[in-house]
Amino acid sequence: MDSTYQPKIxxxxxxxxxxxxxxxxxxxxxxxxSGLPKPKFYACSMLPYPSGKLHMGHVRNYTINDVMxxxxxxxxxxxxxPMGWDAFGMPAENAAIANGAPPAEWTYQNIADMKxxxxxxxxxxxxxxxxxxxxxxYYKWNQWLFLKMLKKGIAYRKTQLVNWDPVDQTVLANEQxxxxxxxxxxALVEKREIPGxxxxxxxxxxxxxxxxxxxxxxxxxxxxxxxxxxxxxxxGVRFAFTHNVSDETSGKLIQEGxxxxxxxxxxxxxxxxxxxxxxEHPLAKHAAKGDAKVAEFIRNAQAGGTTEVELALKEKEGxxxxxxxxxxxxQEKIPLWVGNYVLMTYGDGAVMGVPAHDERDFxxxxxxxxxxxxxxxxxxxYTIDAWQAFYAERGLCIHSGPMNGMPFEQAIDYVAxxxxxxxxxxxxxxxxxxxxxxxxxxxxxxxxxxxxxxxPDSPGCGAVxxxxxxxxxxxxxxxxxxxxxxxxKKDQRFIKCACPICGKPAERETDxxxxxxxxxxxxxxxxxxxxxxxxxxxxxxxxxPMDQYIGGIEHAVLHLLYxxxxxxxxxxxGLVKFDEPFTNLFTQGMLSAECFYRADMAGKxxxxxxxxxxxxxxxxxxxxxxxAVDDGLPVTLGGMEKMSxxxxxxxxxxxxxxxxxxxxxxxxxxxxxxxxxxxAWSDSGAEGVHRFLKRxxxxxxxxxxxxxxxxxxxxxxxxxxxxxLRFEIHSILQQANxxxxxxxxxxxxxxxxxxxxTLDDCKTEQxxxxxxxxxxxxxILLRTLYPLAPHLTWQLWHDLGYVAQYGExxxxxxxxxxxxxxxxxxLELVVQVNGKLRGHILVPKAASKEAIEALALADAGVxxxxxxxxxxxxxxxxxxxxxxxx
RNA sequence: GCCGGGAUGGCGGAACUGGUAGACGCACUGGACUCAAAAUCCAGCGGUGGCAACAUCGUGCCGGUUCGAUUCCGGCUCCCGGCACCA
Numbered sequence: 001m002d003s004t005y006q007p008k009i010x011x012x013x014x015x016x017x018x019x020x021x022x023x024x025x026x027x028x029x030x031x032x033x034s035g036l037p038k039p040k041f042y043a044c045s046m047l048p049y050p051s052g053k054l055h056m057g058h059v060r061n062y063t064i065n066d067v068m069x070x071x072x073x074x075x076x077x078x079x080x081x082p083m084g085w086d087a088f089g090m091p092a093e094n095a096a097i098a099n100g101a102p103p104a105e106w107t108y109q110n111i112a113d114m115k116x117x118x119x120x121x122x123x124x125x126x127x128x129x130x131x132x133x134x135x136x137x138y139y140k141w142n143q144w145l146f147l148k149m150l151k152k153g154i155a156y157r158k159t160q161l162v163n164w165d166p167v168d169q170t171v172l173a174n175e176q177x178x179x180x181x182x183x184x185x186x187a188l189v190e191k192r193e194i195p196g197x198x199x200x201x202x203x204x205x206x207x208x209x210x211x212x213x214x215x216x217x218x219x220x221x222x223x224x225x226x227x228x229x230x231x232x233x234x235x236g237v238r239f240a241f242t243h244n245v246s247d248e249t250s251g252k253l254i255q256e257g258x259x260x261x262x263x264x265x266x267x268x269x270x271x272x273x274x275x276x277x278x279x280e281h282p283l284a285k286h287a288a289k290g291d292a293k294v295a296e297f298i299r300n301a302q303a304g305g306t307t308e309v310e311l312a313l314k315e316k317e318g319x320x321x322x323x324x325x326x327x328x329x330x331q332e333k334i335p336l337w338v339g340n341y342v343l344m345t346y347g348d349g350a351v352m353g354v355p356a357h358d359e360r361d362f363x364x365x366x367x368x369x370x371x372x373x374x375x376x377x378x379x380x381x382y383t384i385d386a387w388q389a390f391y392a393e394r395g396l397c398i399h400s401g402p403m404n405g406m407p408f409e410q411a412i413d414y415v416a417x418x419x420x421x422x423x424x425x426x427x428x429x430x431x432x433x434x435x436x437x438x439x440x441x442x443x444x445x446x447x448x449x450x451x452x453x454x455x456p457d458s459p460g461c462g463a464v465x466x467x468x469x470x471x472x473x474x475x476x477x478x479x480x481x482x483x484x485x486x487x488x489k490k491d492q493r494f495i496k497c498a499c500p501i502c503g504k505p506a507e508r509e510t511d512x513x514x515x516x517x518x519x520x521x522x523x524x525x526x527x528x529x530x531x532x533x534x535x536x537x538x539x540x541x542x543x544x545p546m547d548q549y550i551g552g553i554e555h556a557v558l559h560l561l562y563x564x565x566x567x568x569x570x571x572x573x574g575l576v577k578f579d580e581p582f583t584n585l586f587t588q589g590m591l592s593a594e595c596f597y598r599a600d601m602a603g604k605x606x607x608x609x610x611x612x613x614x615x616x617x618x619x620x621x622x623x624x625x626x627x628a629v630d631d632g633l634p635v636t637l638g639g640m641e642k643m644s645x646x647x648x649x650x651x652x653x654x655x656x657x658x659x660x661x662x663x664x665x666x667x668x669x670x671x672x673x674x675x676x677x678x679x680a681w682s683d684s685g686a687e688g689v690h691r692f693l694k695r696x697x698x699x700x701x702x703x704x705x706x707x708x709x710x711x712x713x714x715x716x717x718x719x720x721x722x723x724x725l726r727f728e729i730h731s732i733l734q735q736a737n738x739x740x741x742x743x744x745x746x747x748x749x750x751x752x753x754x755x756x757x758t759l760d761d762c763k764t765e766q767x768x769x770x771x772x773x774x775x776x777x778x779x780i781l782l783r784t785l786y787p788l789a790p791h792l793t794w795q796l797w798h799d800l801g802y803v804a805q806y807g808e809x810x811x812x813x814x815x816x817x818x819x820x821x822x823x824x825x826x827l828e829l830v831v832q833v834n835g836k837l838r839g840h841i842l843v844p845k846a847a848s849k850e851a852i853e854a855l856a857l858a859d860a861g862v863x864x865x866x867x868x869x870x871x872x873x874x875x876x877x878x879x880x881x882x883x884x885x886x
Numbered sequence: 887g888c889c890g891g892g893a894u895g896g897c898g899g900a901a902c903u904g905g906u907a908g909a910c911g912c913a914c915u916g917g918a919c920u921c922a923a924a925a926u927c928c929a930g931c932g933g934u935g936g937c938a939a940c941a942u943c944g945u946g947c948c949g950g951u952u953c954g955a956u957u958c959c960g961g962c963u964c965c966c967g968g969c970a971c972c973a
Contacts, residue, residue, distance in 0.1 A: 222890045222967075229889065229969050263973060316971070341971040351973045360971055431972055556968075621914030622896040671911070673898060680898060688911050738902060747900065750910035830906045835954040837906050875953050881905055885953045
């Protein structure tokens with residue numbers, strides 16, 4: 001045993017031993033010592049994108065996972081912790097453009113690099129289950145399920161308005177449009193109608209929403225609320241205004257003479273003073289043909305980004321079409337406008353305008369001097385200035401003819417019934433849209449479709465699914481994108497093929513799937529990573545649904561919603577037997593760190609690295625400022641900010657491991673704060689944890705020399721002092737066990753520190769009973785700390801000879817508090833006078849209430865405050881306190 | 887605007903079902919060891935008054951319930967996160 005703590009040597013030895021014994025290989029239906037099957041527990045972290053660099057956020061995420069695994073494994077669970085790579089995606093393509101190398105090469109190199117950076121952390125990952133989403137044996141099943149969905153009508157092809165970058169020749173996601181320009185090319189983005197494949201997630205909208213309330217009890221309320229929000233259910237009425245506008249070329253009435261609108265406030269139908277349609281609406285397009293002003297308005301409205309934020313900030317504008325529609329109840333002629341605030345993608349792309357009871361309609365009507373007609377009695381004076389606060393309020397209908405006096409629900413029913421003949425009905429509308437999965441990108445799963453265009457003698461077979469036997473459609477890995485669209489479009493080897501139906505020359509679809517497809521089911525593939533003939537197999541039924549999913553809050557909607565949807569689709573195809581994939585979800589907080597800057601005359605900030613500055617304090621420890629090391633001049637304290645490269649406050653895991661070792665890195669990221677909250681990184685805090693581990697090692701060395709390894713038994717005969725030590729250790733253990741179950745790992749570290757402090761305090765005590773109690777305490781401390789600092793505790797467990805007595809630490813069983821140790825002969829009670837602490841008394845365990853009261857009143861500190869005052873009441877809380885009310 | 891979460895020393899944070907507020911750690915101050923420094927160890931460390939014992943105030947603000955409130959209830963303020971022309 002070395003005399004000093006040397007994490008590098010210890011961590012290498014521990015990891016070598018674990019690798020040799022293959023301890024983290026997990027099999028299904030494993031049995032415990034008793035011969036009974038162990039309960040399973042599947043704990044999984046969201047899979048990382050292989051950027052090539054492991055950061056502290058990863059360390060925190062995987063450490064939470066690892067601590068959970070080691071704790072539960074010691075408690076007798078069969079625990080799975082897998083790892084994989086979200087390996088498709090745009091960064092690889094961008095790197096490829098920059099480096100002139102294929103994305104595959106970059107990706108595989110990054111995976112190797114990240115794995116190497118993860119390795120020193122000592123994570124209990126079962127690497128035999130590694131999944132890499134860019135490998136054909138994985139994405140084959142994306143294609144396979146896609147074809148199944150196509151057959152069932154869950155996947156379908158449609159043409160829809162998207163952001164189009166004319167320079168890069170690709171569709172851009174809304175997030176990739178910045179100020180109306182392509183994020184990479186800088187070109188003005190156009191809106192184009194592009195055909196693509198969609199997954200009908202809206203078919204599952206009801207179930208997805210319903211389960212948020214009934215089946216996601218183990219999820220944070222914030223994430224549940226966000227999903228609910230995103231799905232966005234609105235209940236109302238859909239009905240039609242009529243018109244007689246017909247298309248010149250066909251002569252037919254546009255949309256059969258009906259302008260459908262959706263509203264949640266059908267009770268205000270008598271307050272309609274105009275209707276408005278989206279610029280893309282057929283009636284708007286028609287009006288544009290005959291009216292240059294309308295045409296120009298539509299052109300302007302379509303320029304610029306389509307993000308919801310941009311749209312929301314735009315001023316409400318419109319133009320009259322000169323057309324009129326007929327109100328279904330009053331037969332009144334209502335003017336039809338085109339409004340930039342009407343969304344083609346929500347409802348029918350048209351709204352009824354009720355300026356008196358809708359904020360947007362009011363602003364619009366006010367601007368264009370349209371009539372405003374109140375039809376709800378709110379019992380308040382109704383003036384233009386004052387009523388804006390009352391938009392959302394409900395009341396009885398007024399000025400509404402046959403609806404006068406009706407309350408909200410009755411009015412809604414009335415309108416649904418009265419418009420029924422014209423197609424009106426009660427209707428639920430969703431914010432959720434079908435999931436467009438086509439990307440004009442190279443580095444993704446090829447969509448398994450063949451386009452048969454036919455020739456002069458035949459019309460062709462159209463878009464033909466690739467037959468199942470021909471899967472996977474392999475993505476060529478050797479292409480180098482040049483930035484102008486997908487290189488697949490130029491790769492004849494890939495494109496040219498024969499039509500599976502007619503056998504004539506045809507072309508492969510060159511679009512690839514959104515990478516969110518890859519992450520929608522990888523956690524199931526971990527369960528049966530080598531299943532060659534099926535997507536998942538019986539092993540998936542054993543592990544899933546996942547018991548604990550751990551990841552960042554940034555995936556609260558997209559990934560977690562897609563994965564839930566994908567699971568339900570698989571269930572309906574008979575592939576899995578459960579409804580929801582993730583029983584419990586844990587969202588970890590992000591990491592922040594102190595930052596420092598100096599601003600120049602123009603206000604531009606120069607950010608300093610922490611080691612470039614010295615912070616000064618006053619004699620109470622308050623920071624008073626900071627100076628740069630190089631010139632000694634002051635720099636500004638920038639406070640705690642999210643770790644980011646631009647602010648030079650990123651802490652690299654490899655630096656921390658090199659300086660302190662993995663155990664310190666692990667224990668400190670847990671100790672820094674409650675895992676679900678954001679935590680502030682502090683170098684001196686990490687040093688503090690390292691100091692603790694050093695002290696523990698030093699104690700271990702002392703213990704080996706001082707103690708003869710006295711066996712832990714016969715606790716009844718201990719001296720009072722040794723009994724007190726046991727009481728303290730077991731009390732701390734009880735608290736630590738509770739904190740483990742609620743994943744509050746920060747206070748578990750505190751508990752281990754307290755145990756060591758307690759042990760250090762009684763080092764001078766001599767005698768066999770003390771040795772015995774200290775020995776027991778140390779076995780408890782090491783096991784309590786093991787999940788957080790597995791290397792050091794593994795080493796000490798060996799050095800102190802516990803392996804011979806109990807086996808390897810991971811197999812030694814989880815320590816439970818001994819109820820005998822928690823029993824005390826004397827209890828210390830707190831005495832309060834009028835709720836204020838005035839004294840402490842020691843009472844025998846079996847003391848009667850009267851005896852306790854007498855002792856309490858006799859206490860000097862208490863007597864001082866009760867003197868000369870009549871005692872109104874005495875409250876005795878058994879085992880805790882006495883409150884004297886005077 | 888809507889939804890969710892939060893506010894406790896100089897700092898990160900603790901206090902599980904109302905019961906000793908500030909555990910544990912950091913920073914800071916003083917001391918020991920040392921030629922010196924680092925490391926280590928010991929002591930102190932919410933504010934105010936006091937040499938001290940002690941007193942008094944104190945968990946964002948106002949009020950309530952209670953013998954007793956960081957914890958429960960009502961009303962605010964501020965901060966963080968998400969959504970947002972959704973008809």
